[in-house]
Amino acid sequence: MGWPGVGSLAGYFFSRSQPSNDNTRSDSTSTDPADIQSDSPLSSSDTQDLKETRDHGADGITSLAEERDLESTQSTPKASASSAPPPVLAVPTLSLNGDASNEDGTVARTENARKDQLDPPAVGRVTSPSSEASINQATSHSTGEGRKPPPSLSTATSNNTLSPMPPPPVPRPRQTPQPNRGPPTLQPPLPSVSSIRIPPSAAASLRAPPTSSGLSSSTLAPTTVKKQASRKVILQPGYSPLDWAARTSNPNNGLRGNGRKGRDAWTSYQGKVYNISPYAPYHPGGKGELLRGAGKDSAQLFAEIHPWVNWDGILGECLVGILVSEHDPQVENGLDAMD
Numbered sequence: 150m151g152w153p154g155v156g157s158l159a160g161y162f163f164s165r166s167q168p169s170n171d172n173t174r175s176d177s178t179s180t181d182p183a184d185i186q187s188d189s190p191l192s193s194s195d196t197q198d199l200k201e202t203r204d205h206g207a208d209g210i211t212s213l214a215e216e217r218d219l220e221s222t223q224s225t226p227k228a229s230a231s232s233a234p235p236p237v238l239a240v241p242t243l244s245l246n247g248d249a250s251n252e253d254g255t256v257a258r259t260e261n262a263r264k265d266q267l268d269p270p271a272v273g274r275v276t277s278p279s280s281e282a283s284i285n286q287a288t289s290h291s292t293g294e295g296r297k298p299p300p301s302l303s304t305a306t307s308n309n310t311l312s313p314m315p316p317p318p319v320p321r322p323r324q325t326p327q328p329n330r331g332p333p334t335l336q337p338p339l340p341s342v343s344s345i346r347i348p349p350s351a352a353a354s355l356r357a358p359p360t361s362s363g364l365s366s367s368t369l370a371p372t373t374v375k376k377q378a379s380r381k382v383i384l385q386p387g388y389s390p391l392d393w394a395a396r397t398s399n400p401n402n403g404l405r406g407n408g409r410k411g412r413d414a415w416t417s418y419q420g421k422v423y424n425i426s427p428y429a430p431y432h433p434g435g436k437g438e439l440l441r442g443a444g445k446d447s448a449q450l451f452a453e454i455h456p457w458v459n460w461d462g463i464l465g466e467c468l469v470g471i472l473v474s475e476h477d478p479q480v481e482n483g484l485d486a487m488d
């Protein structure tokens with residue numbers, strides 16, 4: 150393509166860069182590249198592209214132009230005579246009102262608001278809710294109240310009430326410190342001298358209540374119960390509880406004795422008869438204490454001294470028989486026959 154084609158291409162881009170000028174075809178006659186570089190608002194890169202289009206054919210020029218149009222729409226918007234919207238002269242002033250109406254309506258309401266600002270508002274006037282709200286919004290900046298007469302007071306409070314987001318409350322001035330007033334509530338009150346005590350420990354519940362004198366050296370021991378001295382005896386070597394346990398574990402221990410009329414001492418406990426003679430040297434309370442129950446029932450003595458002791462666990466191997474009444478004639482005859 151020759152110079153006329155390059156000139157028409159330059160005119161096309163020049164017309165795109167100047168949307169207000171509708172007479173684009175008049176510039177298409179300019180074929181001087183110098184005029185294009187000096188008069189057109191195209192950048193140097195654009196002119197470089199124009200130079201490159203001279204070396205290509207018609208199809209190449211068209212494709213480059215389309216690519217440049219695409220780049221221009223993606224990077225920097227350029228105004229065009231065909232798609233440019235009409236210029237907006239008025240700037241919307243009610244952008245914070247939240248009204249989604251068009252710009253013309255906003256401008257109209259703004260003008261109405263200005264008229265209402267000039268004229269005193271009439272009470273009971275019929276207006277639409279949206280226009281009323283916009284008027285109140287518009288007039289609140291100057292007069293403070295929309296429908297009420299112009300107030301004589303300060304308009305700061307009315308502006309605060311009509312704003313969509315109320316400002317934070319005004320900090321109250323601090324009161325003068327009162328002489329008898331205590332410290333702030335977050336700080337615990339200072340304890341008095343009488344309330345300063347040692348914090349209670351975990352063993353506080355086990356202690357006896359303090360006496361009035363408060364001179365007791367040990368509060369763990371109860372003061373009303375007398376502590377009895379241990380009546381345990383020193384056992385002979387080889388007669389410890391473990392030795393007794395070892396002896397009872399032997400099946401042929403012979404702990405039941407040799408017969409009713411032997412030297413062994415028997416006692417009864419819960420309806421059963423036990424031979425207590427083998428256990429006498431092992432009894433922690435001594436032989437004498439154990440033989441206090443010989444020939445009779447030992448349940449009461451046993452329960453008074455050590456009810457926690459497992460009788461059957463210790464004397465199970467010393468069981469002689471079941472206790473029966475001596476007054477039963479059949480039993481008496483049977484026992485005599487055994488003798």
Ligand code: HEM
Binds near residue numbers: 378379435451459
């Ligand atoms: C029947 C009359 C009995 C009397 C009067 C008697 C008396 C006593 C006495 C005074 C003590 C010493 C308590 C102390 O001061 O710690 C004692 C301890 C003991 N007795 Fe007897 N006892 C009798 C029967 C028995 C029997 C039949 C057994 C076994 C079944 C037995 C097993 C024990 C044991 C294991 C202890 C040691 C308790 C301990 O370590 O806390 N006692 N006995």
